[in-house]
Amino acid sequence: MSTYSIKDLEQLSGIKAHTLRIWEQRYNLLSPKRTETNIRFYDDDDLKLILNVALLNDNGFKISKIASMDMGDIREEVMKLTERSLTHDDQIHALTICMIEMDEERFEKVLSTNIIKLGFEQTMLNIIYPFMSKIGVLWQTGAINPAQEHFISNLVRQKLIVAIDGQVSNGTGKKFLLFLPEGELHEISLLFASYLIKSKGHKVIYLGQSTPNEDLLSVYKVHSPEYLLTVITTSPSSEYAQDYINALADRFSQSQILVTGYQVIGQDLVFPANVKQMNYIRDIKELLEEIEQVPQEK
Structure with a gap:
């Protein structure tokens, strides 16, 4: 299990640490753990939750509404959003969730849907490449672990090799x-x-x-x-x-x-x-x- 600081959550989700603390206090959205030396940290479940919350919040869901939903409902709404949304940021966010959860089936679905809608080159330029650049920086700073980075890199690599062979x-x-x-x-x-x-x-x-x-x-x-x-x-x-x-x-x-x-x-x-x-x-x-x-x- 990976552990994250609140700054890691900020980097991965795009939500300011100050806002996360307010949501934590006001809506009990997160439950940070503490080390033996009393330093707060968050786990994989906290990260998955906040990534999903960020995506819903960016698409008009009020935080009070999200806080009242269970994880099943949150995940269902996120899936609906990523299937119909064409904004690049939303798709990148969806891929980030797939990476954290190591959900190959979901990653494949998001990627294939975008290739059908945008074409391979535009999907790479506007979604995959910015996404890979983002996780490259996150890997460098230790916000994600090597296993997560390798998992995604290998899936993207497979797609690229097939596309290259077709040229x-x-x-x-x-x-x-x-x-x-x-x-x-x-x-x-x-x-x-x-x-x-x-x-x-x-x-x-x-x-x-x-x-x-x-x-x-x-x-x-x-x-x-x-x-x-x-x-x-x-x-x-x-x-x-x-x-x-x-x-x-x-x-x-x-x-x-x-x-x-x-x-x-x-x-x-x-x-x-x-x-x-x-x-x-x-x-x-x-x-x-x-x-x-x-x-x-x-």
Whole structure:
């Protein structure tokens, strides 16, 4: 069983800690436990409840009404909402609940419904990718545990691999070499980038997780790609990210290197001339659109 502080509940639900305390006192909505040293904490059941409460409250349910409902009624109303609501925030909230409860069937239903309504690419851009970015930060801060993060990541990964297999390159586009640094295992952004690149007719050489430098260099020599793309989420750490980027720029000086990730975005880094920071996955989409326009301008 995981334990959470009130700040963790705030991060996961979006409800201010001050508001949670008021609801706790006024409506007995939560029942915090205490450690042997008298520090308040909350458990998985408290988190599930507050996530459901937040979703209902965001959709017009008064807190006094929610407090009078039992868990069965709350869950039923949440399911009704997520099935008919098209707002991205509501869908992200629903997926967060699925993650906490490790409810694979429900996660699959939410994801499939959105793909049918919005299409795969828009579902990824507007719901899954922001959701994965959110839980990535929560994992970094310890608000969720590795098991929850792995559970969701593997489900999303399966969807992406199926979608990527459905894309066929015509052989006339650019070559992109996609990889993660040694020790880096967070693959979702890289897989989605692969999907986007292949969907535009370009060729992807996909090396995936934790690519040794020697393997990267040997594949590069064989394929001579115009672009290299990597995502730095945890490895190398922020203190070594600049050195790693500089080494990539020197080693692959004939190619454009695209970098993104938690250890890159918002950091005080200097990017060599052949390195471009991607602040968001949409930056990759915009780059692909620019590449498409180049032949038309000549």
